[in-house]
Amino acid sequence: MTMPWPVEPMMAATGDLPGDGERWGLELKWDGVRVLAHVGSGGVRACGRRGGDVAGRYPELSGLADLLPHNDVVLDGEIVAFDQGRPSFERLQRRMHVTRPDPRLIREVPVRYVAFDVLFLGGRPLYDLPYADRRALLAELDVAGTGPVEVPPYLHGADTDQVKELLDFTQEQHLEGLLAKRLDSPYRPGRRVDFWRKVKNFMTREVVICGWKPGKGRREGGVGSLLLGEYDAKGRLCFVGHVGTGFTDRALDELYGILWPLRRPTSPYDEAVPREYGRDAQWVEPRLVGEVAYGARTRDGRLRHPSWRGLRDDKDPLEVGFEQ
Numbered sequence: 001m002t003m004p005w006p007v008e009p010m011m012a013a014t015g016d017l018p019g020d021g022e023r024w025g026l027e028l029k030w031d032g033v034r035v036l037a038h039v040g041s042g043g044v045r046a047c048g049r050r051g052g053d054v055a056g057r058y059p060e061l062s063g064l065a066d067l068l069p070h071n072d073v074v075l076d077g078e079i080v081a082f083d084q085g086r087p088s089f090e091r092l093q094r095r096m097h098v099t100r101p102d103p104r105l106i107r108e109v110p111v112r113y114v115a116f117d118v119l120f121l122g123g124r125p126l127y128d129l130p131y132a133d134r135r136a137l138l139a140e141l142d143v144a145g146t147g148p149v150e151v152p153p154y155l156h157g158a159d160t161d162q163v164k165e166l167l168d169f170t171q172e173q174h175l176e177g178l179l180a181k182r183l184d185s186p187y188r189p190g191r192r193v194d195f196w197r198k199v200k201n202f203m204t205r206e207v208v209i210c211g212w213k214p215g216k217g218r219r220e221g222g223v224g225s226l227l228l229g230e231y232d233a234k235g236r237l238c239f240v241g242h243v244g245t246g247f248t249d250r251a252l253d254e255l256y257g258i259l260w261p262l263r264r265p266t267s268p269y270d271e272a273v274p275r276e277y278g279r280d281a282q283w284v285e286p287r288l289v290g291e292v293a294y295g296a297r298t299r300d301g302r303l304r305h306p307s308w309r310g311l312r313d314d315k316d317p318l319e320v321g322f323e324q
Contacts, residue, residue, distance in 0.1 A: 003074055003120040006047035007036050008190035010076075015197040018180055021163055025131060025156040025183055029176045029198060030114050031087040032080035033096060033314055037061055037113065038120075039068045039075070048314045056100055060111055060148035067143045072123060075138075076187075077115035086173060089291075093251065093310040114150045115143070119187055132156065132183040156183060170201055177201045204293050205303075206312055206320045207240060210268050211283040212259060215252075222256045223247075226290065227281060228303065229269060231321045236270035240301055242277055243292050246308035258311075259284050289315040 018024050035054060038045040044064050046055040055061060058079055081092035094109045095101060118138040119126055126134050135154060144151035155166055170177055177200040185195040207228040215224035225244030229237045247255075262284040267273060273281070289312045295305040 003038060003040075003072065003125070005038055005045065005074075006051040007074060007119060008051065009034050009036060009049055010188050010190070010196065011192040012179055012181075012196035012198045013192055013194045014200065015180075015194065017163060017167070017178070017199050018182075018197070022157050023183055024180045025135070025154045026163065026166060027116055027154045027179045027181065028152060028170065029179050029200070030078040030080050031089045031176045032078040032092055032111075032114070035061075035077060035079050035113065036119070037064055037075045037077070037115075038073075039064045040072045050314055050316060052314075057095065057098060058111055058113075059101070059106065061113055063147040064113070064143075064149065067147055067149060068141065071121065071141070073118060073141070074120035075113075075115045076117035076119055077113050079111050080114050081109055081111050086175065089309055090248070090251075097254075097311065097313060111148070112150055113148050114152060116152070116154075117187065119189075127187045127189070130184045130186070131181050134187070154181075167199070167201075175201065176204075202293050203295070204291055204309065206289050206291055206315050207243075207303075207306075208237065208286045208317045208320050209259070209284065209288040209290055210237070210239075210286050211281045212255075213242065213244075213277070213281055219252065223252050223259070226255070226308070227273070227277060228290075228292070228306070229286060229320075231318065233321070237268060237286060238271055238301065239269050239273050239277070241303040241306060243303075243306040243308050245306075246292075251308070251310070255311075258288070262287060286317055289313070289317050289320055 034049045035046050044061050046061050048054045080087045083091050091109060095111055118134050121137060138151055143149045167178060180197040180199060182195040209226055210229040211227040213224045215222045225242045227242050228240050230240050232238050264283050264285055267283050268286045291309040291312050292306040293309055294303040298304060
């Protein structure tokens with residue numbers, strides 16, 4: 001059987017740790033970019049969450065052909081850049097938006113492919129196999145720790161103390177959190193399901209970039225802060241606040257270059273923006289998605305204390321809604 005391509009990844013719902021831990025497997029939540037990789041006789045193909053070809057962005061994936069020379073296999077995983085042993089989404093930003101990285105950039109910001117599922121193997125689709133069985137098949141491929149690939153272990157059959165210890169570890173290491181996956185769960189491409197759960201140590205969300213406020217002082221002549229939006233249930237683009245922290249100087253320079261061609265004379269919001277934010281704002285077409293960490297939401301829907309994490313070109317602006 002020929003594997004359908006591209007494949008849409010299955011998504012996890014945000015939730016709490018399950019009480020019946022013996023029915024679930026626990027994985028670290030990798031702070032990277034979702035990528036599915038197809039390894040076959042024609043080499044390696046790779047697609048992102050939206051189905052676009054990303055093999056050229058991450059040439060490290062070509063090493064999968066040597067690791068799996070006799071298999072027709074599709075893997076699900078995450079492209080991750082590490083910094084002192086921890087996943088760094090900030091570091092990955094330098095690679096995410098470069099379609100053909102040069103050798104120097106690849107040396108400066110190497111990435112690894114963290115594989116956590118196998119969806120097709122030897123002519124056989126595995127969608128209906130339980131997660132625990134798919135993980136066993138993935139382990140049998142024996143690619144862990146070789147070349148550009150990692151297959152991290154997962155915790156299953158754990159008692160309450162073991163689960164708490166693992167969650168405490170992610171908090172101490174400033175990791176994003178855990179993924180809980182029911183051991184008997186099938187794989188449902190393109191769906192967000194509650195038998196996979198994201199258990200986060202801090203809240204993050206996607207936002208639509210709608211403009212910027214000019215910088216002052218050290219940031220004069222560039223971006224001072226970004227104006228953020230999301231779509232409500234009626235499809236209206238609504239203001240949710242602004243973010244002016246979490247940027248490196250490099251990130252601000254790159255954002256200015258990306259946003260400048262998207263300028264427009266009027267606000268893209270479908271509602272009035274508070275005067276203090278709209279004054280002197282430079283509006284842009286709402287085509288870019290970013291990610292922020294934040295403390296809470298106010299009653300009127302604004303994000304409290306947001307901090308910039310980076311652009312997400314694997315996300316569609318129209319998918320950025322309050323229901324995140």
